[in-house]
Amino acid sequence: MKVMLVNGSPHKSGSTNRALEEVARTLEAEGIEAEIFWIGRKPVGGCVACEACSRLGRCAFDDVVNEFRPLAAEADGFVFGAPVHYAHAAASLLGFMDRLFYANGRAGTEDVLAYKPAAAVASARRAGTTSAFDDINKFFTIKEMPVVSSRYWNNVHGNVAEETEQDAEGLWTMRQLGRNMAWLLKCIEAGRAAGIAAPAREAGQATSFIR
Template sequence: MKVMLVNGSPHKAGSTNRALEEVARTLEAEGIEAEIFWIGARPVGGCVACGGCAKLGRCAFDDVVNEFRPKAAEADGFVFGAPVHYAHAAASLLGFMDRLFYSNGRAGAPNVLVYKPAAAVASARRGGTTSAFDDINKFFTIAQMPVVSSRYWNNVHGNVAEETEQDAEGLWTMRQLGRNMAWMLRCLEAGRAAGVPLPKQEAGQTTNFIR
């Protein structure tokens, strides 16, 4: 089994990465493969509702989002992490997730996210972690992805990685997140082995507030 951890910070080795490293080390200690994927330092724009993904089965803008898609297909679980900017998750991660999630499963392409456990991680110098945490979690609940929790909100504090190293409680929370993710993956694996089917889907109907 494998978990992909997405570093949505413009700083490859900053506080967000340090938090994800703690989760990754714990997963590996639990026998789960872990890989950290950095989205890079260039700004990543969000979805522009061009409709291209409905024809292509991927985002029409061929950048880091499409680079990540095959890795997501091979993953069994995810952790998306971001620093706090203006009391919300860093815009590049939100843009990355906008396009990854919206284009997922379009034009007959495989749905690489559904029913895979996911967790959010936020890092901050001081405040805004809970609102950033909420930003990221909303993607999972619309995509039918089980949300993995820890023993506290999944956040760490520190302006740089060296300061995050001093956040003993935050790193403790990251380790418990890794253990909880490993546990959920094993539970899902046991369910599949026991023949537990995936939930039935219905076509449903979209209703607009204004007609």
Template sequence: MKVLLVNGSPHKNGCTNRALEEVARSLEAEGIEAELFWIGAKPVGGCVACQACRSTGTCVFNDSVNQARAKLAEADGFVFGAPVHYAHAASSLLGFMDRLFYADGKGGTQSNLRFKPAAAVLSARRAGTTAAFEDINKFFTIAQMPIVSSRYWNNVHGNSAEEVEQDAEGLWTMRQLGRNMAWMLKCIEAGRAAGIALPAQEPSEMTNFVR
């Protein structure tokens, strides 16, 4: 089993990465492969709703989104991490997730995301993490992805990776998150081995309220 951990910070080896590393160590201690994926330092724009991905399977903007999408099928779980900017998750990660989830069908029948556990991880100098936590979790709930929790909200505090080392509670939360993710993956695997099928899918219904 494998978990893809996405670093949505413009700093490859900053606070967000340090938090994700702690999750990865717990996963590996439980026998789960962990791969860290950095979206890069360049700004990542959001979806423009051109719907080209519906026919091509890839986003028309060929950047880290398509690189990550190529990894979705081989992953059994996901962790998306970001720093907090103005009390929301970094806009590059949100743009990245907009396009990644849209190109993957938002959890539809052909999705490589649906029914795979996911978790959000946030880093901040001081505040705004709980609001940013909601930003990321909403992607999971529209894509039929079980959300993995820890024993506190999944955040660390510090202005550098070295300062995050001093956040004992934050790193403790990351370790428990890794163990909880491993447990959920093993439960899903046990269910699959026991013949428990995925939930049936109805054709989608789309309505709006402007008449």
């Protein structure tokens, strides 16, 4: 089993990465492979609703989003992490997730996200972590992904990685998140081995409020 951890910070080795490292180490101690994927420093824009993904089976903007998708297909779970910018998750991560989630499963391609456990992680110098945490979690709940919790909100504090190292409670929270993710993945694997399939999907109907 494998978990992909996405570092949505412009700083490859900053506070967000330090938090993800703690989760990754715990996952590996639990026998789960873990890989951190950095989205880089280039700005990542959000979805423009061009609908090209419905024809192409991938996002029309061929960048880090399309680079990540095949890695997501091989993953069993995810952790998406971002620093707080103006009391919300970093815009590049939100743009990355916006396009990844919108293009996912289009044009008859495999849905690489549904039913896979996911967790949000936020880092901040001081405040805004809980609102950033909410930003990220909303992506999971629209894609039928079990949301993995910890013993507290999945947040760390520190302006740089060295300061985050001093946040003993935050790192404790990251370790428990890793354990909880490992436990849920093992439960899903055991259920699959026992013949329990993913939930049936209803075709449903979209309803607009304005007609």
